[in-house]
Amino acid sequence: MIYLTDGVRQRRYDVFKETNGDFYHLAQMTKEPQKALNLTADQLAEYKLNMAKYVLYGRVDGVERADKVIGRTVLFIDIDDEGNYPDTSKRLNDLLEAYSVLHVIYPTISNNIKEGARLRAGVALDRSVTAEEYLKLWSVLLTSVGLHGDDTAVNKSFKQLQGLYVKTSQNAENEPIIYSDGHALPVDEFVKIYDASSKKYQMKRRVIHTDDEDESYLPRWVITNRLMLNTIMDPESNFQRFGGWDNMLTALGGWVFKDTKNFVTTADVVEYVNNKGSDPIEESELINKFKTWAKGWH
Structure with a gap:
């Protein structure tokens, strides 16, 4: 099932079923995105809160944002402030293409407003997964490609919504990638990879500094x-x-x-x-x- 909201403040999901599958919906929404052109950074921040489409693919026990998420059918990887979009998206795409896994990669609404790569990848899964399985898949892929990702959905909130692709004047130079000639990620195989070397795939937290100033002398x-x-x-x-x-x-x-x-x-x-x-x-x-x-x- 597909659970959508307009902006992040909406408390109730708009729910529907795509007969061609959840990933097909994601691919179509990436191919034909919302457009928010000629807006300032402040206007885009407001657009993000109230108008941008957010999604959760899987199954929720109810239709309210507060309801429990039972499983997810698309794995999302968010990359913030690491490298640049062309290089980082290529690294992710090369990895997923090597596995012939269905996926999309697109710049987020913050791309070219905030520094560094701001992108999101959506990966089709061959079955619905639990929070524990989602963590394992996410960890194997991020470790394999050597990137740090936003771990909110795997560490803080399994019910986190992900923003769909919004084309802006700022991110328009970075084209999305749609890889639809493959198969869904084989969940059981990747869970086994994690379980066989769990220490290798433990999340390594990145220390984030707001600037390079030496603060050691400050109270x-x-x-x-x-x-x-x-x-x-x-x-x-x-x-x-x-x-x-x-x-x-x-x-x-x-x-x-x-x-x-x-x-x-x-x-x-x-x-x-x-x-x-x-x-x-x-x-x-x-x-x-x-x-x-x-x-x-x-």
């Missing part, structure tokens, strides 16, 4: 304040420095509450930053998490 509070302000402006580029999205939000909330002693202000900031994410925590879930986090703030 700790200056470094912390810089990090928190950068996080408020661009949480998706900084959440891995906290070890995950949840950790980022509770650290940010504690930082705001420390100086304001106001739960309303703190909640507003946490909600604002959460909503800037490509896969924000559902409102009801965030409220419950906030109550738990607040108990530790003094």
Whole structure:
């Protein structure tokens, strides 16, 4: 089944079944993408929140974003800030073509707005997979090609939506790749590859720095304040420095509450930053998490 939303704020999926299969839908949406031309970076950020198509291929136990994802039929690999689009997309394409695996690769809406390669690959799977299996497939492919990927869907949120290809004036120079002359990735074979050498495929976290400035001479509070302000402006580029999205939000909330002693202000900031994410925590879930986090703030 195919689960779509318009923007990341929509709380209910638009659900339908593609008779030609889930990957066929992804290939068609890549071949005939949405277009958001002649927009500024700020306008594209708003477009991303409210209009860009997001998708999850697989099976969800219900039609609400908060419902449990049972399995996924397309594996997504997100690459941010590593190399450049032509080189990185070629490396991924060469690997997947070598296996004759059906796939698409396309620039994201942030491509040529933020630095480095900003791309997404979608790989057809020969059966629906669980979160544990998804992690194993993702790890084998990323390790094999020697790239670091955004591990949100395999580490934080199996229900993460992925943005479909949106052609913009900024990313138009980087053409998508559609490889439709092959077969779906054989899940069981790749799970066996992981299980045979699991230590080899353990995720290696990348340390992300916001700049090259030597901060060793600065007081700790200056470094912390810089990090928190950068996080408020661009949480998706900084959440891995906290070890995950949840950790980022509770650290940010504690930082705001420390100086304001106001739960309303703190909640507003946490909600604002959460909503800037490509896969924000559902409102009801965030409220419950906030109550738990607040108990530790003094």
